[in-house]
Amino acid sequence: MNTQQIIDAIDLTDTVEELVEAKNFTGIVEAVTPLSTEQVTALLERLPIEQRAIVYRLLPKDNAIEVFERFSPALQRDLIQGLRDGEVATIFSDLDPDDRVWLLDELPAALAPRLLHGLSTKDRQLTSEVLGYPKGSVGRRMTPEYVSTRTDATVGEALQRVHAQLDDAETVYTLPVLDGSRHLIGVVSLRDLLRSASEVGISEIMQDVSAMTAYETAEAAARRCAELGFLALPIVDREDRLVGMLTIDDAARILEHEETEDAARQGGVEPLRRPYLATPVRSLVSSRIVWLLVLAIGATLTVQVLSVFEATLEQVTVLALFMPLMIGTGGNTGNQAATTVTRALALGDVRPKDVWKVLLRELGVGMSLGALLGLLGGVVTTVIYDPSVGLIIGLTLLAVCTMAATIGGIMPMIARALRADPAVFSNPFISTFVDAAGLIVYFMIAQAVLHL
Template structure:
């Protein structure tokens, strides 16, 4: 309904009313509304936004919309937007832009901001320092509460967060103070009397996903980042942590589905890029299935003697793949939230084996009864398939739970060991187990 009002005002060229309406909207909602506009309408609406709001809207845009906007804005307009943006958001924008656009953006920033940007760009992409904000409020231990509050009033407007202030001495982090403590303490008290010396922090080269998980786990508003000399160099805020966790989750889901990770949105990605991201995985999985075909060829004689054996292959392979996928999904989720670690591998295997025994017995009994009824009360065939089912389920659960843990131990993404790959591995193992059991029971 709100979007309809905006478009109606835009069509009627009632720009004063349109500006007033935009002031009541959240930047995220404005971005969603801009996605429905053509480029000319986007520029018109963007120019009606207040400077602070325009900077937030610019930060929340996708890369394509942002690039179009940069090309259309004048140098003075671009400079106004860049002045209102936080340095860490500016770095995120620069990393997504082509070189010619990056040059123009850097020209729109002042020398001090460019220096801060260059510092952040030097850190590895997956490090905590790459997402930190170098603008934070630093206090001295000998300050009084009144002096600290005065400083917050003077410089807080340019900081991303003022809820936690950090106490430094010769740039080294020695404590932290919440604004709540400042507001409730006497004005004459010293900062060193009320500061918390036990500060949770992270190193510049720590993995950004681990830092984001720490923020989520302990409910922090921000976490300070220190270098190898324990000097405070920046902070990672909760909003940046949320973006990291969202990106990592998106990447894991893509890999688990056998799709190369892609930062662009679904509709913002071209058909050719979608095909490219999916083809490599599908090709690898298709070629790996050749092994299964070769094994089936090895048992041609057994299948010729008992053709009915072929009819059970899809069921066994499907059940094995599904069981393996269930276990791997639960383990990958446990690894992602920190609930499971590699040291728990034997506990995990023991638990999955017990689960597998219960599940396999139920499946074997149901399947055995079905086969006994449908195949002329052939008890031996029902027994062979029931035994195979139990073996396949136990094997699938064990493989499904151990592969993600091994991947994590080797420094790989556990999501690699998800449904497509595990299913392919289990198809091969299932065929081997199945034909070894039936050939032994029927003496084929």
């Protein structure tokens, strides 16, 4: 599916909206039927909630389930609110257990028991197993529907199990190898099974495996799955017994969700969890207003600093001209460091215990940047004004860059150590703190140089 095909589907939005308004259901079917699943998903994401439910009802059942699975959990919740109970029960029963849990995490608590009650005994048991793990853990995102084999089995016996469970299993490309107590011993790929003779023992072709416990974070497991290039990552309990598999498509979905969340919070907003045009205006407002209030309160620190050094400004008014430079340079330097370290934490390049290494590196980076900017700023200011002002600007840029880079580098690591989201402690808070601290440094250097 290329970008142009998605654009073509989106271009139908106005046409479909007009057909819905006119209650021309035949026209809607004719417009939507030629579209692929990806195109239908892109189209529905742009429709208002009420119209989305109407168009969704007109989709063929198989296509409807595929489209529903492509929606974000928040969009799935919105759609369910516009469907009848019978339609909701059908959709819910057709989902995989891990996808049901994604949805249940979004739905009102009172609705979850009703949906679970409508499942078959087997489906309810599988879903309850996944629901039993803590929120945010990989146990809540794994699938319990997989095909396993035994160490004492043959290739032929393993392939028979694959054929027998082909319709029920969510993944068959990687088979975990278990002992008699369901402890994970290794894995064997479907490719290796197909190219081996049926009488060959599984123990002869299986490979060692890297597994994660069900209680570790979903993000950590998803990154491990992606880094190792696994089609499915085995998930075990605390006794190394296999309890599920994290598939690569679910890993990609988790990483997309986490990176979207981090990017939003680094920009001072809460993640939308829906496509932009499918997000109500009130949700856009609520995602931004809290951060704006927090930052506005933080900005009062800057006002307080200016009031303390008001007399200094009155004596040397030229200092006011360079305040935006100091504030901007410090904020940008801190944000650069915070963004770099937050990303390194997410990728596993650094860990909270590396805080001193990061501090020393960012201290060196900040001093180097400050020296270069300070030299340039000091020379230019000396030429335009006088040497004393140039010295103030040069020394302040050196100090502010060093301080901002160091603080920006260690704050995300402190946040991770406190089990908080590093993105929350990144750009917005660092900018506010560095603005106030930078001005204090600026005026203190000015007072020292000018003997005020």
